[in-house]
Amino acid sequence: MPSLRSIRGRIKSVKNTRQITKAMEMVASAKMRKAQMRVRDTRPYAEKILELMGRLSAIESHRPNIFFKVKPVTTIGIILVSTDRGLCGPINANLFRQVNRFMADRPGVRFEFVIIGKKGQDFVRRSGLKGVGFISGVKDRGQIEEILPATQVAIEEFQEGRWDEVWVFYTEFVSTLSQKPKNEKLLPIGPEVVEGRARGASPFLGEYLYEPDTTEILDVLIPRYFESVVFQRVMENFASEYSARMMAMRNATSNAKEVIYQMTLIYNKLRQAGITREISEIASGADAVS
């Protein structure tokens, strides 16, 4: 039988926890609103540049440009977008499970990682996988410059032929209640890269005039495409992180409430039992005296 004092102590500590989770929930929900707006603002650019790359890939696939050339795959580079902090529900675990499944589906292929976020770093290290680049501390209102170290490594690996494909793994923000782990192939740019991702893309199969010329335009456009899509996915991941954290903290808060209720019940019962026992002791003592 626990003592009254120890239960009182535990109620107090759970109340403290509840206060913390409540505060975290509110912080996450404020950040979530901003991150959602940012997702909405950054989506059009990524979508439009995907559409454009789609149209270009249809025309350019026959030209000797490495970024449009589909090669036999021996090494896949994965840009893993994860969170820096924990306490955000299952989104990282779900994402890592998807990475594992992805790798299991492709036996005989080597995988190398460029990681954004500390949790991804932990995962790659724990699983004994090979990471070639790692950045953390990207800000949720950050500029695209912050992720360039990661994308540049990836582009270089691809350009120099060490990677045959580049994929990005991140958690898509569907709604406040739902976040989905997702993977997308970014390089080489083939028709399937764009399919189903650029809504309402008008197909164009003619020839363009290029100003100044094809090579120069592609030299500018391809890194921009790659960077801006990854950047958008990072922003998407932030919205998912905050939503997941808010939900996780909301659950934790209501769990704490439930625990406090149950413990208060036990506490009151014990207290009442104690009082009853004391009264009966006094009464029987009084009987003995008289």
Added chain:
Amino acid sequence: MAFMLTLVSQERELISEEVDFVKAKGVDGEFGVLTGHSPFISLLDPGELVVRKGAALYSYYVSGGVAEVLPKSVIILANTVERADEIDEQLARRARENAEEALKRPISEIERRTYLLELKRESVRLSIVARRRSSRHPGQVTEE
């Protein structure tokens, strides 16, 4: 006859609607687009983007990017965009002076190029502001 114009930057979508005319600054010079233009793709220099819709003219500062022109649509993927009335004149003027000062000092070739670009950007910004002021209607720009 109108066509669909989409003007997006990394940060936000500024225009997604039917317009009548667009003028932008490509790396090989300015170009104007009306409906039915033959398809082309051009890199953009820092410069002004003018959009005409009906009788109204709108002006934007674009820091560079890519324009894709199709017969019935134009997509402009800008690095950064400012609406003419968002340009901070004081800030632009100070930045230009700063760049001019820096160019007088002995500096490395890379720095020199950075400042030259900066100078160009700020000059374009200021010329947009100036033209806006000389026109009678705010938000509207006079064609040269």
